[in-house]
Amino acid sequence: MDLSRRTLLAGGLAAVIGGTVVACSSGMDTGSAKKNATGNLALWCWPGGLGKSVLDDTIAHFPDQHIKFSEVGGDFKQKLLTTFSGGTSIPDITGIKGEDIASLLPQASRFVDLKTIGADDAFLGQYLEWKVKQATTLDGKVLGIPIDIGPTALFYREDVFTAGGLPGDPAAVGAQMKSWDDFLQAGVELKAKNPKAFIVADAVDMYGTIVNQGTSRYIDKDNKFIGDQDHIRKAWDTAVKAITLKVDGKNLGGTNDWNAGLDQGTVPTVVGAAWVALDIKAAAKTSVGKWRVAPTPGGPANFGGSFLAITKNAADPKAAFEVIKYMLSPDNEAKAFADAQIFPATPAAYDKPQLKAADPFFGGQVPIDVFGPAAKDIPIAYEAPLDAAIAVPFTDALKLVQVGKKTSDAAWAEAIEKAKQIGKRQGVQ
Known part of the structure; x- marks a missing residue:
């Protein structure tokens, strides 16, 4: 989740969507993607997009993957697309911002359909349905697992x-x-x-x-x-x-x-x-x-909310998916909320202590009592690229x-x- 979110509060806010079903199916044909070298798993995200304690724990939890995290500032989407076009240094796992997901789904062939490597209905059912649909093509490919949402x-x-x-x-x-x-x-x-x-x-x-x-x-x-x-x-x-x-x-x-x-x-x-x-x-x-x-x-x-996706260049997509599963578990999404108010996309996190705590800033109110029900009732809308x-x-x-x-x-x-x-x-x- 991008912590420099001021543009979302102005006119650009209309570009950021609620629960959406996005357009396109397989997208453009990018040919056979060149696989990354094995032994290192490259992970890209923007500043503030992942909770620091969760990121550090994930890197330690998967020592064999030698996860190399890159914090990419500036126009994240443009830098990702430029890297795709160049054909080298493409990350195994990348963040995708919620405001960018619809425009990237026409390029679905650049990403792994997560349903082919273990994202079955039981796993996806942990996350809010409307948010999963936001990263799902009309022909049913799932390209991202939710990092967070913005109820x-x-x-x-x-x-x-x-x-x-x-x-x-x-x-x-x-x-x-x-x-x-x-x-x-x-x-x-x-x-x-x-x-x-x-x-x-x-x-x-x-x-x-x-x-x-x-x-x-x-x-x-x-x-x-x-x-x-x-x-x-x-x-x-x-x-x-x-x-x-x-x-x-x-x-x-x-x-x-x-x-x-x-x-x-x-x-x-x-x-x-x-x-x-x-x-x-x-x-x-x-x-x-x-x-x-x-x-x-x-x-x-x-408003807002983002995803982790696996590129077709990933050396070992199944291993990359295991990293995502761990990082975005209910426990870790709750920890990310404690780190930086990264609001969980999995309702099981809403009962965790990090979200049930009273907030002195809000006069001792428990904000999840408002945000939790709102998160579950986000309307599903179609968004074209x-x-x-x-x-x-x-x-x-x-x-x-x-x-x-x-x-x-x-x-x-x-x-x-x-x-x-x-x-x-x-x-x-």
């Missing part, structure tokens, strides 16, 4: 809510703010008593969350553009409503204003994945213990509405036109 929740300032006449208890917040309309109405009430407090941190982020709560996105399984249909327009209109009600703080995640607002109470909520807790905790200096966690308005969604690219015109156009440069209808029409052009150039109907 969402509503992080909020209990003190700001109660001072503004809203409930403070997480159960009461969840009951009052079940829908986005409920949430926005609460924002109006809050702002009436505290004009500096905006219940929506950023309406563009909110749009991405709502899209991720659905079971359809921008392209369907028949490769037809559906971004002009009601499910996307509803997400758009709800985000625009936040803008017109003036409860949108326009605070882009990760900026100095966002960080300061978290601590000062002008950004009293963040709807984000479990890993966003790290960002909030890093920004908080005087608000420790004042934060709480409640269910996401409108239902759960997922081009889906992320087609989402960009929508978030770009919504930003124009946000700053008052376009009306909602004009921006919507522009987004549709640009999205269709992008799709048409790539064969989307």
Whole structure:
């Protein structure tokens, strides 16, 4: 899991998906992959993608594999593709980010179908079904085992809510703010008593969350553009409503204003994945213990989460799979959560002590009580390889509405036109 996640909190958030069934089957033919030399197992991941204690333990647990771990910074996907093209120094095991999986599945022939080397139904059943499907081709090949997921929740300032006449208890917040309309109405009430407090941190982020709560996105399984249909327009209109009600703080995640607002109470909520807790905790200096966690308005969604895959170049795919099985066991996924809030993709980890502990930052609340049920209820949606690219015109156009440069209808029409052009150039109907 990438700990430099700020881009996920802005417009790029729409490119990161919830539970998805991804496109394509065998992908391009890469020919016979050149096998790596035996005796060393090369493992690639990005900074923060694997828990340090788990990684160290795994390396020690498989001395005969001589695991060589490379922490690859920068654009991980691009570096992996460049290495594939070069044909040398290709890792045996590689991480794949959740936001990249759909675009990489057309190149499925570069990876081992894990079902052929031991990933049977019993093994895969340890992991959340929607997450496994995200790394499964339409013809049933499984290319990755989940490292983690990103179930969402509503992080909020209990003190700001109660001072503004809203409930403070997480159960009461969840009951009052079940829908986005409920949430926005609460924002109006809050702002009436505290004009500096905006219940929506950023309406563009909110749009991405709502899209991720659905079971359809921008392209369907028949490769037809559906971004002009009601499910996307509803997400758009709800985000625009936040803008017109003036409860949108326009605070882009990760900026100095966002960080300061978290601590000062002008950004009293963040709807984000479990890993966003790290960002909030890093920004908080005087608000420790004042934060709480409640269910996401409108239902759960997922942002982020990644996989380990085995390349066709692996010298010994079965040995590599044993390494993955060990590293991503429920016990080790729980340890990774303790290391760096890497949220487990296997529900058996949710009862481990590392996840059941009360968190003083959240006033002694046990966050897994919110995130666990959300993780199990993530909706399954199909994501085409081009889906992320087609989402960009929508978030770009919504930003124009946000700053008052376009009306909602004009921006919507522009987004549709640009999205269709992008799709048409790539064969989307």
